[in-house]
Structure formats: C-alpha cells, structure tokens
Amino acid sequence: MKKATSFTLHHFDKVNKETFTRLHNLGLYDGETIRLIQRYPFHGPVIIENNHQRIALRYQVFATLTGE
Amino acid sequence: MEIALIGNPNTGKTTLFNSLTNNYATTGNWTGVTVAQKIGKLKHATAKVIDLPGVYSLTPLTKDEEVVTLYLLDHQPDLILNVTNASQLKRNLLLTLEVREFGQPMILNLNMIDDLKRQGQAYDFTTLSHLLGCPVMATNARNQDGVKELDHALQNEPAPLAPLDLDYPPMVKQAIRQATEALVEKYELPASTARWLTIQYMNQNKVVRRAVAFRNLQPLLKMRAYYDAQHFEEKIFNTRLDFIETILASAKKNLGDQKPKEFSNKVDKIITNPILGLPIFALIFLLIFELSFDWIGTPLSDALDSFISGPVSTTVSHWLIVAGALPPLRSLVVNGIIAGVGGVLVFVPQIVVLFACISILEDSGYMARAALVTDRIMQTIGLNGKSFIPLIIGFGCNVTGIMAARTIEQPKERLVTTLISPFMSCSARLPIYSLVVAAFFPKHQALVVLSIYFLGIVVALAVAKGYQLFFHTTDSSVFIVELPEYHLPRFDVIWQGTWDKSKGFIRKAGTVIFAGSVLIWLMSSFGVSGFVTDPTKSFAANLGQGLAPILAPLGITHWQVISALFTGVLAKEVITSSMMVMFHATNQAALIGALGTYMTPVAAYALLAFILLYSPCFATLGTIKQETGSTKWMLWSLALSLMIAYVVAAVIYLGGTLIFG
Numbered sequence: 001m002k003k004a005t006s007f008t009l010h011h012f013d014k015v016n017k018e019t020f021t022r023l024h025n026l027g028l029y030d031g032e033t034i035r036l037i038q039r040y041p042f043h044g045p046v047i048i049e050n051n052h053q054r055i056a057l058r059y060q061v062f063a064t065l066t067g068e
Numbered sequence: 069m070e071i072a073l074i075g076n077p078n079t080g081k082t083t084l085f086n087s088l089t090n091n092y093a094t095t096g097n098w099t100g101v102t103v104a105q106k107i108g109k110l111k112h113a114t115a116k117v118i119d120l121p122g123v124y125s126l127t128p129l130t131k132d133e134e135v136v137t138l139y140l141l142d143h144q145p146d147l148i149l150n151v152t153n154a155s156q157l158k159r160n161l162l163l164t165l166e167v168r169e170f171g172q173p174m175i176l177n178l179n180m181i182d183d184l185k186r187q188g189q190a191y192d193f194t195t196l197s198h199l200l201g202c203p204v205m206a207t208n209a210r211n212q213d214g215v216k217e218l219d220h221a222l223q224n225e226p227a228p229l230a231p232l233d234l235d236y237p238p239m240v241k242q243a244i245r246q247a248t249e250a251l252v253e254k255y256e257l258p259a260s261t262a263r264w265l266t267i268q269y270m271n272q273n274k275v276v277r278r279a280v281a282f283r284n285l286q287p288l289l290k291m292r293a294y295y296d297a298q299h300f301e302e303k304i305f306n307t308r309l310d311f312i313e314t315i316l317a318s319a320k321k322n323l324g325d326q327k328p329k330e331f332s333n334k335v336d337k338i339i340t341n342p343i344l345g346l347p348i349f350a351l352i353f354l355l356i357f358e359l360s361f362d363w364i365g366t367p368l369s370d371a372l373d374s375f376i377s378g379p380v381s382t383t384v385s386h387w388l389i390v391a392g393a394l395p396p397l398r399s400l401v402v403n404g405i406i407a408g409v410g411g412v413l414v415f416v417p418q419i420v421v422l423f424a425c426i427s428i429l430e431d432s433g434y435m436a437r438a439a440l441v442t443d444r445i446m447q448t449i450g451l452n453g454k455s456f457i458p459l460i461i462g463f464g465c466n467v468t469g470i471m472a473a474r475t476i477e478q479p480k481e482r483l484v485t486t487l488i489s490p491f492m493s494c495s496a497r498l499p500i501y502s503l504v505v506a507a508f509f510p511k512h513q514a515l516v517v518l519s520i521y522f523l524g525i526v527v528a529l530a531v532a533k534g535y536q537l538f539f540h541t542t543d544s545s546v547f548i549v550e551l552p553e554y555h556l557p558r559f560d561v562i563w564q565g566t567w568d569k570s571k572g573f574i575r576k577a578g579t580v581i582f583a584g585s586v587l588i589w590l591m592s593s594f595g596v597s598g599f600v601t602d603p604t605k606s607f608a609a610n611l612g613q614g615l616a617p618i619l620a621p622l623g624i625t626h627w628q629v630i631s632a633l634f635t636g637v638l639a640k641e642v643i644t645s646s647m648m649v650m651f652h653a654t655n656q657a658a659l660i661g662a663l664g665t666y667m668t669p670v671a672a673y674a675l676l677a678f679i680l681l682y683s684p685c686f687a688t689l690g691t692i693k694q695e696t697g698s699t700k701w702m703l704w705s706l707a708l709s710l711m712i713a714y715v716v717a718a719v720i721y722l723g724g725t726l727i728f729g
Contacts, residue, residue, distance in 0.1 A: 018129050018477050018546045024305065025124030026550060027159035040342045044444035045453070045547065047340065052187055053156055054336075054551040056440045058452075061548070 005036045007048075007066040014064050023065075026055055036062075069115040070143070071222060074136060074167055075151035076160050077122030078552040080179045082106075084151055084209040085119040086564065088219055113223045118145070124159070126166045127273040129546070131474035131482070131695075137268075137275040140170060147226040148174040149218075154206065155183035157191070161312045164200065169267055171231030171260035174202045175221060181206040181213070183553065188326035195319040202229055210558065231260045236307045240300055243270070243291065250287035270300040332433075332553045339434070340551075345441035352434070354518065356425040362514045365418030369502070370656075372417060376410035377655030396599055400589055403652055408585025408645030413577050414656065415499040415644075420570050422495055426464055427565030431557040435460070439549050449529050450536030452476075452547040455485040459528065462492030463521070464569050466688040469494075470695055477546040484535045486695050487705055490684035491528040493521045496576075496640035500679055503644060507660040508672040520676050527681060527712060576639060584635055584642035588649045591631070608650055622678055622714070623671030623721040633678070639685050670724035674717040681713035 009032045012020055028034070028050060038047040043059040062068070075081045089108025106119040120139055121132040128134040150167050152160035157178070167174060176196070184190065197204045205221060207214035236244065244266050251262035268276040269288045280288050295301075339348060359365065381402055388398045429435055435457055443453030454476050462469025469489045476482040493501075501520060505513040591608040593599060600606050604627075611634060612627025619630055632646035653659035667675070683706055684692065693702040 016546070019548065021127065021129055022124070022477070022546055022548045025159065025162070026548065027156070029309070038340060038342065040345075040444060042444060044342070044447075045440055047336075047440070047551065051156065051158060054332075056436075056443070056453075056547070056549045056551060058443070058447075058545070058547045 006033060007036060007068070008033050009065045010067065011064055015061055019061055023061075026053070027051055028055070028065075069113075069146045069225075071110070071115050071117045071147045071149055072139065072143070072145040073117065073119045073149050073151060074163070075122060075177075075179075076124055076153060076156070076163060078550055079122065079151045079153040079160065080209045081122060081151040082119055083561065084177070084179060084207065084215070084218075085117060086561070087209055087212060087215045088222065089117050110219070110222060112219060115146075115222065123163065125163050126268060127271055128275055129477045134275050137273065141276070141279050145172055147222070148172055149177055149222070150174055151177045151179050153183070154178035154181045154191070155187055155189075157184075158312055158316060161315065162308060165232060165234065165308050165311065166268075168200060168202060168229075168232035169234070170264050171229070173226035173229050175218075175226075176200060176202055176204045177218060178204065178206045179209055182208050185323070186327045188323045190321045190323055191319045192321060193319075196315065199315045199318065201232055210555065231263065234307055234311055237303050239298065240270070240303050240307075243295065243300070247287045247291065251285060254287065255283075255285060267304065270295045271304050272296070272301050335554050336437070336551070340437050340440055345437075346445075349438055349441050352429070353521075356422065357514050357518045357521070359425060360418050360422040365421040366502070366513070368417035369414050373410075373414040373656045376406065376414060377658075380410070381406050381654055396593065399593065400586070403654075404585050404589030404593075404649055405582065407648040407654060408588065409577050409582050411645050411648035411653075411656070411659075412499055412581050412641045413574075415502060416570070416574065418498055418502065419495045420566060422498070423464055423569040424562060424566040426461070427562045427569070428557045429460075430565065431555060431561050433552045433554045436549050436551050440551070443547055445529075447545075449532040450539070450545075451481050451484060451532055452545050454547060454549065455481060455532075458485050458489060459492050459525070462489045462494060464495055465572065466490050466492060466494045466684060467691045468569075470688065470691045473695070480539050481545060483696060483701075484532050484539070486692060487535065487701065488528040488532050490688050490692075490705060490709060491524045491531065491681060493524045493680055494640065496685065497643075497679060499641055499644040500647075501676060503647070503656065503659060504663065504672050504676055506656070507663040508669045516673070516676075520680055523677060523716075524680050527716065531708070531712070576641060580639045581641050581645050584638055585645045585649060588631070588635060588642075588646045592650045603650065603652070621721070622717040623667060623674050623725075624678065624717075626666050629666070629675065633682070636679065637683050637685060639687070640679075643679065668725075670728055671721060673724065674721035677720050678713050678717035681709055681716060683709050683713075 009028060010030060012023065012030050015023070032050060035049045036046060037049050037054060039059075040046065045056045046059055046062045047054055047056050048062070049055075073081055073085055085106070085108060088110060090111055108117045108119070109115070110117055118139070120136045123133045123136045126137050126140070128137055148167055148170070150164050152164065164176060178184070178191065193204045193206070203221065205214065205218050207218055209215060244263060247266040248259060248262045251257045251265065252259050257265070265276060265280070265285075266288060269280055338344060341348075384406060385398065385402050388401060393401075429438070438460065439453035439456055441453070442456040446452050446455055455473070457475075458469045458472040461472045466489050469492060470486050473482050473485040473489065476485055501517050502513070505516045509516045588608065591611070592603050592606045595605045595607055595610070597605065603609060608631040609627045612630035615630045615634070616625055616627060619625070624630060624633075628647060628650040631650060632643045635646045636643040647653070648659055651659055651662045653662060663672070689702050689706060692705050693699055696702070
C-alpha cells in the first residue's frame, strides 16, 4: 500500500517552545495541511511542502505533529 | 536620514541592499549570512541604509535575531523598508504587522515578484496599501526589476504614518490601553513607543522583557503574570493571523496559469536524495579543493611567486644597493618584508578560488541543503545540521564561522558549535599546508590537504560528542530549515562575496603579517651579542631550541619550525612568512627544498596535523570570548586545542614511523 503524502498538522502543544515558535514563523499552524516530499533513512529529517515552500524538519517533530 | 531594512530570511534583502547602496555587504541564500547589521549609503542620496539580519518575527529565538529587536529598542529610523518574499506573503506579513505597530514610516516591498507570478497569483497593491496603511512597491532584485522606482521612493522625505491599530480582543485592548497610559504618564515615553513595547511585552518577547526589567517599567512588570496566565501571546497571534487572512482574501488575485518550481524540484531530487545526498556533498567539496589547489589556484600562485621572488625582489635589492643601504637594512627589506609578506601574498589566488566556491554555494541555495543532508550525522553528536554551516564557513575564517553560529536556536548547541569551530581548517592555514605538501607530497597535494580538512572535521565531531556527554544535551534541539529556491549564482554577487571574504586576508598581509615578518626578522637576525650573521645564534634559535625537547615526540625538532609555530598564534598566515624569513628563503621553491632536507614525510604530516589543531589565532580567541561571554571558555578552548594537537600529532608520528619506518 502506498504511504500517505498529505498530512494535517495537530498537537502543537507537544513540541518544545522554540520549535512551536519556529513552526509558526514558517506558516505552519494547527489544522494546516502539508505534503510530505522526502524522508531520510534512520529517522533522519523529512522535507515537507506547504504554501509553495519546502521546509526540512526532524522526523520526531513531524511524527508528533502528524500523529504518524 | 536613516533607512532600516527589515525582513524575513531568504527574501533577497541583502541583494536589494547591494543594489541600492554604494557600499555592499556579503549576500547569501542562507539564513544568517547577515550576522550583524551592515551599513551602506544610498547611491543617489546621502541617506544611510542599515541592513539588519533576516528575522521571522521581532520575538527572537537566536542571537542574530536579537539584533533587530535591540536596534528598534535603541533607534527610531526615519524609514523602515520591510522586504518580503511576495510568494510567501502570508508568513512574511506577521513581521510586517509588528513593524507597522512600531509606528515609524514604512514601505512594504514585495520582492521576488516573479515567483508570485509563477504561482499564478498577484496582489492588488491599492488594497494592500489601504489595509496596512503604508506604501507598497514590487521588485525583483536579482534582475533589478523595480529597483530604480524603489530607489526614487527612498530618496523622498518619508510621510509620517499612524501606527497600525489591530482589533485585539477587548481584554487585550484594555490591558494595552492601561499599560500604555501608565508608561506615558510615569516614564514620559512617546505613546506609540509605549504601545509597541506593551504589545511586545505581552507577546513574551524576551529581549523586550529584558529591557523592561532593566528599565524597571513597573506598569508592565507587575502585570506579567496576568498577561501570561490569560495567554495574551496566543490571542495576539490569532488576531494577527485573522487580519492577515482578511488582507490576503481582499488583495489576492488568481491569474490562473500556475507553473510549478520545476527547476528547484528537479535539482532537489538529486541533491537531497536520501542515498546520494551525502556523497554529492562530499563530491562538491572535493571539487572545490581540486579547483583551489590543483586546477586553478596553484598554477596562479606559482606564477605570482615567480614574479615576487624574481623581478620584485631583485629590483628592490638592486635599488637598495644603488641607494647605498646598509646590509642589515637590505636584509630586513628583502629577506624580512618581501620574503615574509610576499610569501603569504602568493597564496591569494588559492584563497580567492576557495572563497569564490563558498560564495557560489551560499548564493545558489545549496547551504540549506548541506544542513539537511548532514543533520542525521550531527544528531548523533548532539548537534543539528544547522551547526554544519558555521563549520563550513569556518573553512574560510574561524571568526566568521563562530559569528555564523548565532543562527542556532539552542544555547548549548550554539556554545558547542562555537567551541569546535577552531578545529575547522581556515584559509589562513592554507599557505603552510601548500608549502608542506609541495615539499613532501607533490603528486597528491589536493588529497593530502583534503585529508587534513577531514581530520579537522573528525576532531571537531569527536569533541562535540564529548561535550554532548558532558552537557547531557537532550532532544531540545530545533532543526527547522527553510529550503529556498535554487538560483543561478550571479557574477556580481559572487564577486562581491569573494572580495568581502578575501579582503581581510589581503589587509592582514599589510598589517599583522608585515609586523610579524619584521618581528621574526629581528628575532632571527639578532642574538644576545647583537646583529648576527649566523642564525643559529639568534633569539629565534634560542626559543626554538628551548622548546625542541617538548615537541621532539611529534617529529618537530628544528628550531626554525618551532619558532614559526610559536608566532602562528598571532595569525596562522605568519607561520609561512616566519619560515620564509628564518630559512632565509627567497621563494617558495627554496623553502620547499630546505624543508625537504629537514624532516621525513611522516613528520611533515604530523606537523600539518599539529598546525591544524594546536591553537586558535588571537582573533578567534577574542571572538570565542565575545560570543560565549566568558574568558574561561576562551582559555579552555586554547588548552584543549593544545592537548589534542599534541596527542594527535604524536600518534601520527609514532604510528607512521612504526609503519613506514
């Protein structure tokens, strides 16, 4: 089965304050839909796309926000 | 008149600054290239233009972001030029609203307007201007579209603007009003400043909170707990976001034909590929080293060396004889100054090529990808990919590398990055590497130099791992990196960036290297009995011979080399000029010949490792003190470097001697 590429972001209360602020800075808010572009092996960073911009973030943060 | 440039990272702010001003600053497609404010003068007027570091909001997370808030706390610029990326206006407007609340005259600049068109969108400028209460102008700074019109607008006297008054929830509004009135009444602050300060304080801006505590502004201090308990920060953010949604809904126009970012996406498929990303990263650096040391840099350096040691040296010597100069003076000029300063200047071509390559990486947008592909490795040592950028910049100069670490959000990660930066092999160490590899490893020069660079990286990573265990750094790391679109590097931007980085090296040739050469000449020409013709009786020989037993286990036994190492703490370039002077070499070839007879290739490699690691230069030590705010960290950095250098060089020498004999 093909893995999902679209995710809705939630659980912003579960990331640390700095990460929360930076996500907001880059236009990533609760309820925002993003597209997963790239994963890296060994739970390395992921690339997501939102509003025509690509952003790299740690897998742990991605997993927390998407509930993956 | 003072104009401040404020905007998000990756909005082309510094490129615009370069186009508008006579003076230029280093531009880059990587957050943090503007690590401190840069000042220029408007081309067609006397106005001063200040380029501030890129920030996402006035609530700073990093040290370089603090610069903007600190600037606004201390200055009232006559005009603020808010540069935005037109294709990312939604998030850029968050900063715009904060700046508009500040109340000084402002022009909103929608830069990179072509990217917006490619998304099949446009904005109605009249609506934007009406809702935000400020003029709006579009540009595409990379190809100069709209820059002339913006330049004209900046030359006019700015019209006063009323601060933006957002419709915050009633309880926030009431609290803003009460605090503002009290600040105006008790502390005689201007109403607009008091209001902006109050909103920023409620928004948990740590720089503003520090300033308010320092000035003991009681109306805000006594309400702090209330503001936080009522989640004013969240309420302010939501109001701003709603306002932005309203603006965009009113001003946005869909043009229909959307063209995806095919070029960037196609390149990224290869460059950031999970398997190929790291090998490509290594290949790019191998290419840079080949260009600098084998293909372009070295042939040009050789030509320059022949010129300085040949016609220049001979002509000056001839004129000094004709003028009747005494032998010691002739020796000072020819063997001291020309050999010393010239011996370092001949490496300018190699350094320029290296800096040009780093500038291309910065301007193209690759640096952000380098942070991405290295993040997983950096995670294992308690850092993140963002730390890799200051380390790469450290290849140019450790001082700028340490300054670039200001972009790291987490304080402990920033400290560790600062402390490991001196292990990155800066360009000042190149001249001595080039000499040693030419003398001992002529067929594999680029590879041997590359191996020294990698040794620096390995030591830096190992030390970082040690700090991770010591500091018990947890998962509090922040790694969120915007991947800007790729740009074909522009020649003028690369040229300016290269010159900006190289001029420090050339300037040093005229100052510290000049002084160092004279000092070394004095030390090697004078001894306890005065002027000596036999250098083994000089002060430099005494110093070198005194330290020789300590460095003997590393294979470094000759006093000339030891004295040169001693002077290298002043500035690394001085090692080369010192050797030129002390070996009485008139050109590179003579010094290479002299070195070749003094040590084995294994000892030479141990010497390279020792030079790489043994001590940060004075300027770097000063920067460590400045950035960590602690003399202890600076002294620790010096002591640790010496210990590591000694152990690593000893292991290389003893191990190498055992294997190769």
